[in-house]
Amino acid sequence: MTSILDLKGLNVRYGAVEAVRGIDLNIQQGEIVALLGANGAGKSSTMNAVVGLEPVASGQIMFEGRDITNQPAEVSAQSGLTLSPEGRRVFGTLSVEDNLTMGAYTRTDAAAILAAKERVFDLFPILQERRTQYAGTLSGGQQQMLAIGRALMCEPKLLLLDEPSLGLAPMIVEQVFELIAKLRDQGVTIFLVEQNVAGALNIADRAYLMSSGKIVGAGTAAEMRTSGALTETFMGAQ
Amino acid sequence: MDLILQQTVNAFALGGTYALLALGLAVVFSIMGLINFAHGELMTIAGYVLMYCGLAGFPFALSVCFAVMAAMTAAVVMERVAFRTVRNASGATMLVTSFAVAMVLQVLFQNLISARSQPVIIPDFLGSSIRIGDVVIGTNKIVAIAATLAMLVALELFMKKQKHGIAMRAAAEDFAIARLMGIRGNTVIAGAFALSGLLAGVAAVLWVSQRSSVDPLMGFTPVLKAFIAAILGGLGSLRGAVLGGFVLGFIEVYLAAFLPASMQEFREPIGLTIVVLLLIARPNGLIPSATLQAQKV
Numbered sequence: 001m002t003s004i005l006d007l008k009g010l011n012v013r014y015g016a017v018e019a020v021r022g023i024d025l026n027i028q029q030g031e032i033v034a035l036l037g038a039n040g041a042g043k044s045s046t047m048n049a050v051v052g053l054e055p056v057a058s059g060q061i062m063f064e065g066r067d068i069t070n071q072p073a074e075v076s077a078q079s080g081l082t083l084s085p086e087g088r089r090v091f092g093t094l095s096v097e098d099n100l101t102m103g104a105y106t107r108t109d110a111a112a113i114l115a116a117k118e119r120v121f122d123l124f125p126i127l128q129e130r131r132t133q134y135a136g137t138l139s140g141g142q143q144q145m146l147a148i149g150r151a152l153m154c155e156p157k158l159l160l161l162d163e164p165s166l167g168l169a170p171m172i173v174e175q176v177f178e179l180i181a182k183l184r185d186q187g188v189t190i191f192l193v194e195q196n197v198a199g200a201l202n203i204a205d206r207a208y209l210m211s212s213g214k215i216v217g218a219g220t221a222a223e224m225r226t227s228g229a230l231t232e233t234f235m236g237a238q
Numbered sequence: 239m240d241l242i243l244q245q246t247v248n249a250f251a252l253g254g255t256y257a258l259l260a261l262g263l264a265v266v267f268s269i270m271g272l273i274n275f276a277h278g279e280l281m282t283i284a285g286y287v288l289m290y291c292g293l294a295g296f297p298f299a300l301s302v303c304f305a306v307m308a309a310m311t312a313a314v315v316m317e318r319v320a321f322r323t324v325r326n327a328s329g330a331t332m333l334v335t336s337f338a339v340a341m342v343l344q345v346l347f348q349n350l351i352s353a354r355s356q357p358v359i360i361p362d363f364l365g366s367s368i369r370i371g372d373v374v375i376g377t378n379k380i381v382a383i384a385a386t387l388a389m390l391v392a393l394e395l396f397m398k399k400q401k402h403g404i405a406m407r408a409a410a411e412d413f414a415i416a417r418l419m420g421i422r423g424n425t426v427i428a429g430a431f432a433l434s435g436l437l438a439g440v441a442a443v444l445w446v447s448q449r450s451s452v453d454p455l456m457g458f459t460p461v462l463k464a465f466i467a468a469i470l471g472g473l474g475s476l477r478g479a480v481l482g483g484f485v486l487g488f489i490e491v492y493l494a495a496f497l498p499a500s501m502q503e504f505r506e507p508i509g510l511t512i513v514v515l516l517l518i519a520r521p522n523g524l525i526p527s528a529t530l531q532a533q534k535v
Binding site for chain 2: 085
């Protein structure tokens with residue numbers, strides 16, 4: 001296995017607040033790696049820094065062996081790295097299909113774009129049904145599917161998913177997790193931020209645990225399930 | 239009846255010009271939150287280019303092309319020189335910057351060209367009029383309406399069908415996520431300015447062809463009106479800007495035509511009162527911007 005993403009001593013700051021404090025993290029090709037932690041632990045900041053939406057204060061981000069620290073967000077998609085952001089953030093005033101078109105903005109091969117669209121429609125038939133509808137009129141679950149579908153349009157090698165299950169009905173949550181596992185089986189490496197610990201550990205190969213901007217635990221999904229660190233972080237037990 | 243018909247044509251012509259200007263303001267505002275008061279100076283630049291091309295003896299059609307291209311270029315340069323540095327600053331900083339740009343340009347026009355109004359050669363056909371039944375309609379009004387419609391249709395197609403137009407709408411809604419898709423911020427903003435310059439250039443040609451003159455402050459009044467139109471329509475909403483422009487045009491033309499002579503001196507305050515009443519009824523404008531609303535909630 002080769003390493004696809006390497007974070008070395010990553011620091012992210014908002015003014016005087018240190019959101020991420022020198023974390024080291026590694027993702028291998030073909031894995032699902034979950035980043036777990038309570039609210040405000042610095043998970044989203046980590047993800048945003050990786051795709052270039054937040055500036056890196058110090059440390060290094062390596063993607064496929066290349067240094068992409070502070071690479072602008074515009075360039076990430078082209079290099080095969082993209083994020084489905086927290087809160088979905090689909091373009092509500094654009095049609096479902098136009099959202100997907102924007103996901104493939106950097107691609108020029110019309111046939112490949114069409115094929116990518118077909119693939120998304122295969123994964124989410126409901127999106128095909130609603131293709132001409134404004135994305136803002138979709139339900140939360142459908143918007144989440146669209147956000148993931150949009151991210152897939154650039155054929156990412158590494159897909160970052162920030163809280164894909166947030167705010168969804170339990171049945172839909174299960175579907176989303178199934179889908180993430182399916183994507184991994186199709187060869188997409190996945191870096192997943194989740195507060196739904198049980199769901200995430202069910203599909204993840206490995207997980208990191210984050211608290212107050214630091215990595216406080218790491219291991220395979222099975223190890224993490226039995227480790228005390230999880231309960232400690234989430235329940236505040238000493 | 240004929241008078242109403244005639245004034246309606248006039249209202250569409252004036253409203254169309256306001257609509258083009260308001261649309262130019264809205265395109266830029268929706269993407270970077272800047273209310274560009276130097277938009278009027280883009281009109282003035284187009285007006286002066288029209289004047290110099292006329293003096294050089296160019297055919298009018300060619301002069302119009304040059305004037306519109308000059309406004310587009312000026313808009314892009316304006317963004318690069320003045321607005322890029324304050325892009326992430328507060329709305330107030332950007333607003334004041336745009337005032338500064340407007341003033342600098344006005345002074346340059348006054349000192350380098352002339353403080354006084356200069357005549358612009360307009361082809362005869364624009365000064366003529368045609369008779370339909372008992373109604374006499376100026377050719378320039380018909381041209382103005384036709385040009386406005388053509389621009390609005392072209393812009394609609396661009397924004398709905400063209401990848402770059404869709405990207406512009408995406409960036410207007412969520413700039414960070416648009417960048418994540420690979421849409422380059424600088425390109426989209428430069429594109430928005432070019433588009434606003436195009437609209438200002440066309441509006442300038444229509445404006446100048448009604449008055450055959452250009453002066454350093456020419457752009458101020460129409461852009462102030464366009465600003466009112468954009469607010470009336472719903473700031474940041476493109477459809478709103480168009481509707482606001484037409485509504486304002488109708489209010490102005492109808493008041494000028496049908497208000498009794500003794501009341502004419504109160505025409506502007508009465509017109510603005512109507513605008514204020516419309517805004518009290520619809521505080522977010524006639525067609526509120528979906529995105530800006532969402533941000534407020």
